[in-house]
Amino acid sequence: MVASHGLNGNDLRLDDVWEVAVHRAPVGLADEARGQMQAARALVERAAEHTYGVNTGFGRFVSESIPADQVEELQLRLLRSHACGVGEPYPPEVVRAAMLLRANALAKGYSGARIETVELLIECLNRGVLPRVPARGSVGASGDLAPLAHLALPLVGEGQAWVDGSLLPGGDALAAAGLEPVRLGAKEGLSLINGTQFMAAMASLALVRAWRLARTADLACALSLEALQGSRTSFHPAIHRARPLRGQLDSAANLHRLLEGSAIIESHRWCDRVQDAYSLRCAPQVHGASRDLLAHVEATVVVELNAATDNPLVLVDEGIVVSNGNFHGQPLAFGLDALAMAVSELASISERRVERLVNPSLSEGLPPFLTVEGGLNSGFMIPQYVAAALVSESKSLCHPASVDSIPTSAGQEDHVSMGNAAGLKALQVLANSERALAIELLAGAQAVEFLAPLEPGPGVRATHDAVRELSERLRDDRSLADDIERVAAAVRDGSILAAAEAAVGELR
DSSP states (O other), rough: TTTTTBBSSSOOOHHHHHHHHOOOOOOOBBBHHHHHHHHHHHHHHHSHHHHTTSSSSOOOGGOBBOOOOHHHHHHHHHHHHHOOOOOEEOHHHHHHHHHHHHHHHHHHHHSSSHHHHHHHHHHHHHHOOEEEEEOOOOSSSBBBBHHHHHHGGGGGSSSSEEEETTTHHHHHHHHHHHHHOOOTTTTHHHHHHSSSSHHHHHHHHHHHHHHHHHHHHHHHHHHHHTTTHHHHGGGOHHHHTTOOOOHHHHHHHHHHHHHOOOOOHHTTTTTTOOOOOOOHHHHHHHHHHHHHHHHHHHHHHHHTTTOOOOSSEEEEETTTOOOOOTTTTTHHHHHHHHHHHHHHHHHHHHHHHHHHHHHHHHHHSSGGGGGGTTBBBOTTHHHHHHHHHHHHHHHHHSSSSSSOOOGGGGTTTTOOHHHHHHHHHHHHHHHHHHHHHHHHHHHHHHHGGTTSOOOOOHHHHHHHHHHHHHOOOOSSOOOOOHHHHHHHHHHHTTTTHHHHHHHOOOOO
């Protein structure tokens, strides 16, 4: 979409954000956006005296009028004063996503920014001028003020930005890309920094990864169930139609299909085991609850991608520039906290399946810690420790940031969302969960091989083979650190999921 007809503020999708932020798809500005922006800009330039963001101070200084000959200087000083974030920078893909989302919000025509300012932001994105944006300092209320100020400074030739891997002063970064800095007009500085774009960027990218994780969790569970010689019966469609929660239905359908045609399951159809453990039998109920939570988060985020979150908003049809609170990040803060809980629980139940695979008291026939010559070899003993550590860390990170608030701006901004903290935590929990699922996939691939010559179903076999492309079977002990990271990367980019879908069709 973004490459074909450009940004217009109305139809950006999650997949578009991923393509631009991760795969660096090109971006343009739609013709319709130009008309929207010109109308909003004309209204700003006609704004009456004492209009917030045009000719007043900011926050507690809202009552201070700014003389006409200092309106442009006001916007530049706004960027400088607000660019005081600290700590390590956001990952590059988060910054690119935020650049895209800010450009899309400005293209909507509710901010009053000039076309040339937005075109410069888009050209920086297309030409690889990546602002250095410290990740800490936003309370997620008047938007992501500090991060967006750092993002905007290179547009005026200040701040810092990477170009071709080199960190340069903002003006030098623009020059290296063949670009010139812009001189801000009335309200433009505020238009560049008022909004939820860093929270929305983290949420958008996290959702794409979280949905891949949720589907991969079904793959990992199916692989473990085969290795543990569990039952497919618990995933019968009629069971889940009796409790028709969407996520549960979809997860159960995936598991039922992945286990179809399994010689391993067929071999123990008439065994005397009555029930599997909850981490196997209740997987659709647990995985499904995470899916339903992700669906709720997505419903919020897809609205936010095309929302007007500026303050003040330029309402062209009404002919007014009006102060408002659309910049408040509470919807995204709640969503990011919920996303962290959803993916943490996928890792939590996965770790319990890993325990069953490596514990001879629970695995019924598999060698202790999935290794031969136990004692000399430790096998998968310590990967289970690692999974436990990741899950425990994620549990502590799942304490919600969104229930906290510390007033700012001398009490003018007396309730804030802490959505940036929620986003940073969610990204860490997501990375932990991808690694935890990678450990289950590695352990499951090792375990199912002990059942040869019996073969798992085609979907599980394809999953096993995809893991083996990244990690050879563990025979004598070796470090599995790099193997875990490779498989986690394949969970993140969806390649293991794609391999299974090539065998059984698209999963739900």
